[in-house]
Amino acid sequence: MIYLDNSATTKIAPEVLDAMMPYLKEEYGNPSSKYYSLAEKAKKAVMEAREKIATLLGCDHDEIVFTSGATESNNMIIKGVSEYYGDHKRTIITTTVEHSSVLETCRYLESKGCPIVYLDVDQYGRVSPDQVERAIQETNPVLVSIIWGNNEIGSLNPIAQISKICKEYNVMFHSDATQVVGKVSFDMKEFPGLRFLSLSAHKMYGPKGIGAAVIRKESENIYTKITPLLHGGGQENDYRSGTLAVHNIVGFGKAAELIHNRASSDQQKLAELEQYLVDILSSNFGDKIVFNNDHTNKIPGILSVQFKGVNNELLLKKLSPYVALSTGSACSSSKPSHVLSAIGKSLDEIRQTVRFSLSPHIEKKDLDFFKNLK
Ligand code: PLP
Numbered sequence: 001m002i003y004l005d006n007s008a009t010t011k012i013a014p015e016v017l018d019a020m021m022p023y024l025k026e027e028y029g030n031p032s033s034k035y036y037s038l039a040e041k042a043k044k045a046v047m048e049a050r051e052k053i054a055t056l057l058g059c060d061h062d063e064i065v066f067t068s069g070a071t072e073s074n075n076m077i078i079k080g081v082s083e084y085y086g087d088h089k090r091t092i093i094t095t096t097v098e099h100s101s102v103l104e105t106c107r108y109l110e111s112k113g114c115p116i117v118y119l120d121v122d123q124y125g126r127v128s129p130d131q132v133e134r135a136i137q138e139t140n141p142v143l144v145s146i147i148w149g150n151n152e153i154g155s156l157n158p159i160a161q162i163s164k165i166c167k168e169y170n171v172m173f174h175s176d177a178t179q180v181v182g183k184v185s186f187d188m189k190e191f192p193g194l195r196f197l198s199l200s201a202h203k204m205y206g207p208k209g210i211g212a213a214v215i216r217k218e219s220e221n222i223y224t225k226i227t228p229l230l231h232g233g234g235q236e237n238d239y240r241s242g243t244l245a246v247h248n249i250v251g252f253g254k255a256a257e258l259i260h261n262r263a264s265s266d267q268q269k270l271a272e273l274e275q276y277l278v279d280i281l282s283s284n285f286g287d288k289i290v291f292n293n294d295h296t297n298k299i300p301g302i303l304s305v306q307f308k309g310v311n312n313e314l315l316l317k318k319l320s321p322y323v324a325l326s327t328g329s330a331c332s333s334s335k336p337s338h339v340l341s342a343i344g345k346s347l348d349e350i351r352q353t354v355r356f357s358l359s360p361h362i363e364k365k366d367l368d369f370f371k372n373l374k
Helices: 013-022 037-057 072-087 100-111 127-137 161-166 248-286 312-319 340-343 363-371
Strands: 066-067 092-095 114-118 143-145 171-177 195-201 211-215 288-291 302-307 353-357
Touching: 013 248, 037 066, 037 248, 066 072, 066 195, 072 092, 072 143, 072 171, 072 195, 072 211, 092 100, 092 127, 092 171, 100 114, 114 127, 127 161, 161 171, 161 195, 248 288, 248 363, 312 353
Parallel strands: 092 114, 092 143, 143 171, 171 195
Antiparallel strands: 066 211, 195 211, 288 302, 302 353
């Protein structure tokens, strides 16, 4: 079977698994314990992983807070900022195409009285810097939270410009970078307004159940404190209590090191594979398909395609012995996609849409399967 659902999750890299195994066997120390070598080794392994992730993102190692994944990071940052600075009273600006872990968090806060502005997007799912600036001027928000790259259609938002605007207005800016880490190279130091980031290891060939919230240090009147979700023993600078999952953290660190080293070749390969697939689908299906994404300024390897008149669920079931695809986000596949709806697609068009998400570990010949599909 050809696995083309890498936006849902990725296959763990063998090097990652090898790096994790000792910490599931003999190296079982708790990194918060002291005085004996088992604990010291665990602490050292966590620090090394932190440094590898920091190198990948361009932040400092002590700005990384380990979480269970991007859902938790998004909840923690948005609820945490809203409570710390605004007692849930100050506005949060976001978009209509966020992942459900951002949208549902905002809806929860809204139910507690927090004003939320949901910015509309263009036909490819992007907001414009002007829209963000206008909304900031009108609402004096405590936080702007905008997805970096969309998990369903792959479009990239103008993060550099939004970061600049947020810095100018002294507004904290959070971006959910879960789908872009490794597929788009960036250095957080070049985005001084970007104060918070969310990411997840299982989207980048690491283990499930581990992710990070980047909480940048305070600087130049920009504050970045949050009220934690989990209180307890004070791990992770008091931001996230609980014994660290050392094996998962080590795996996350190894995954970060691997994608950092391979970033440019992986990105090039993803772009080539995507173009190859676009060509195959276009020549095989012609005007019977519609690409929901444009082909520029996007995450390489994510394609959203409407097969006109074909029910997507029936199609995916029929293809399931040969190829793993999805109708959209794995997290909300039972509901029609809010992302496709936000870009103006009708219910019928949504029900005919399939998401392809590629990995650099496949070959062009794997995609030849679609040449013969009727
Ligand atoms: N944000 C985006 C953009 C995602 O694509 C996902 C997962 O699909 C998440 C957040 C949630 O990540 P996790 O599974 O680590 O909670």
